Amino acid sequence: MARTGSGTLLTRRNPRLDSFLKRNTERGVYERIRASEPCVVVSDRIHRVYMHVVLSDERVYVTEFSPRTLITAASFRRVRDIQRVNDLPDFLSGKDRERCQHIRITYIPEKPEGRTPDWLSKHEREGLPSAASPSRRSSYCPTPTGYPAEREERPPVLKSTRSASCPNPEALGLVRTPRPPSTPPSFYSTSPSKEGLKTPDGGQVTRRFGSVLSRLLRRETINEAEEREAELHLYVVSQTSRLYLLLQNTWSSFLIRSTLMLDLRHRRCAGSPDPSAPPLSWERTAHLLGQLSSELLRDDIGVEGLYLLLQELRTAAHRSVTLRRLFWKSGELCDFLVRTLEECLHGAQNMGGASTADQLLLGALIVQTLAIMFRETEVEEARVSVLSVRKGALTSRMLLAVVYDPQAKSRESPLDSKLQSLREEYLDAACSLLCELLLLGQQTSSCSSADALLSVGWMLKVLHPHPHLDSFISYQAQQLVLAEVGLQDSLLSPADSVLLFQRCRLLLACLQHSSQLTQHLQSHFREEFRYIVKPLCEEKLLPPYPISPPTQQLIEQILTLLLDR
DSSP, rough: OOBOOOOOOTTOOOOOHHHHHHHHHHHHHHHHHEEEEEEEESSEEEEEEEEEEEESEEEEEEESSSSOOOOOEEEEGGGEEEEEEEEOOTOOOHHHHHEEEEEEEEEEOOOOOOOOOHHHHHHHHOOOOOOOOOOHHHHHHOOOOOOOOOOOOOOOOOOSOOOTTTHHHHHOOOOOOOOTOOOHHHHTOOOOSSSOOTTOOOBBHHHHHHHHHHHHHHHHHHHTTTTEEEEEEEEESSSOOHHHHHHHHHHHHHHHHHHHHHHHHHHHOOOOOOSSSSOOHHHHHHHHHHHHHHHHTTOOHHHHHHHHHHHHHHHHHHOOHHHHHHHTTTTTHHHHHHHIIIIIIIHHHHHTOBOHHHHHHHHHHHHHHHHHTHHHHHHHHHHHHHHHHHHHHHHHHHHHHHHHOOOOSSSSOOOOOHHHHHHHHHHHHHHHEEEEEEEEHHHHHHOTTSTTTHHHHHHHHHHOOOHHHHHHHHHHHHHHHHHHHHTSSBBOOHHHHHHHHHHHHHHHHHHHHHHHHHHHHHHHHHHIIIIIIHHHHHHTSSSSSSSHHHHHHHHHHHHHHHHOO
């Protein structure tokens, strides 16, 4: 779901649904809606009904196919797992059955508020299966009901025979994956409405602070142990639907925001957004971004002025998802940032020189700004247009510009601790940006061939000739090992935990899509991962933050690929 300058929904546009959402949601909520998809929905209270599933940054909503009531189906702060199930639903037939994608969301239901919608009450009166008992759920399956199709979409034909997911987990072979014991329920409950700044100089969290978190977690675990898990099943009748990846990425983004919010709460970092301030309108944000862009693109701008303006742009992008969406409306500013990065970091190296501290500082700021612009803009059609124009020329330049040699020479003393810190800050930011680019590649790969433009395979092919790629990836792997070793003494800060998650995503993508990088990692890091990372992984020493459970899963996947081959 992309938007025009006024915020109109474009991707899979449904005028009736769009109009309904504008009328029935606050502007701030509407602006953060990412996508909608018609699905057959099955849950404890909804039985095989063709509905619109609406995805926002914090919740999954459902509404009737002819929208009348918008209700929350699941909040990401209470989601425990999102999986794609490989099955053929019995209630569909023909091609609909073969091309259906079945998505299962496991979550902790929230207590219902307000009056139950009429359509839901109707189904309950008809004896819809609820959370009573497994025997009731598996033995009762009423005739499915659907809502009338609109002109541009037609619901699939639902068969009246028993559906294995109606909902009967045993018949489908749906063995629910148990939630890892390290899942932190108390921090999943964090529901940040706005995103704050990530502080680059975050220190480690002490064990004393960790013990406080542990006590809170134990207390919350006792409370949540009394709550049951529920499942929301979404059946998308399309092989090219990106709903599963959007759900996964939105959930990950929510966990990242929730984790970074811990930094803001405990450290009150400078420049964090004022939660009481009303959000700027789309038009006002577009006007301010236009003014800032005009100043950045001036020919007579100096390095100091450029740095200050980029700081302002980065801070504004942290606070406003609307600004991030508007950034991609034109590729001019993105091209300027990539060109400036090429000049400040690689221009001197290509001429036999070396980077200065000022160049590293400016380069890190540019890369951080670009990484933020990718965040939560997956559904923007303008972003795909900017990055794919001229066979992905801008994306290729960005990929090659962001990779930097960790052992690069410097004009200052090689023992200068400040210079080393700036180099590490840049390499951390580069990891975050590459992670965002590879997420884009995964979405492209899901709908196209493995080597299609902007796919993961295509991006890694662009990177392979880079002379410093191996050393760059080695640095990221080494930092993962060092982070794991450090967990024996102290907990990672929230910001460092997010960075660890991103490093794991980057390394996993390399192992899954590049035989060249896989061989490199196996030959240089197999033993470190076997004897250092694996024991720590088994001991589950990751901090009790929202981002920790998916990070644990990524580490286990990396170990499988790195050690079992």
